[in-house]
Amino acid sequence: MRSDTKxxxxxxxxxxxxxxxxxxxxxxxxxxxxxxADIFLSLAQTGLSWCF
Known part of the structure; x- marks a missing residue:
């Protein structure tokens, strides 16, 4: 009998x-x-903060 173990x-x-x-x-x-804060402000300026 052969058994393979992981x-x-x-x-x-x-x-x-x-x-x-x-x-x-x-x-x-x-x-x-x-x-x-800088990331959020840059997203807010482009209107993408609502998608985030």
């Missing part, structure tokens, strides 16, 4: 991917905090 991701790879995603989200959030 290999799970290595905990190290999972931790690295999670850390990379957390870093991307952190940088995105920091950029939104720093430039959010």
């Amino acid at each position: 290999k799970s991701l290595s905990p190290l790879i999972l931790a690295l991917v999670t850390g990379a995603l957390a870093l991307v989200f952190l940088l995105t959030f920091q950029g939104w905090i720093a430039h959010g």
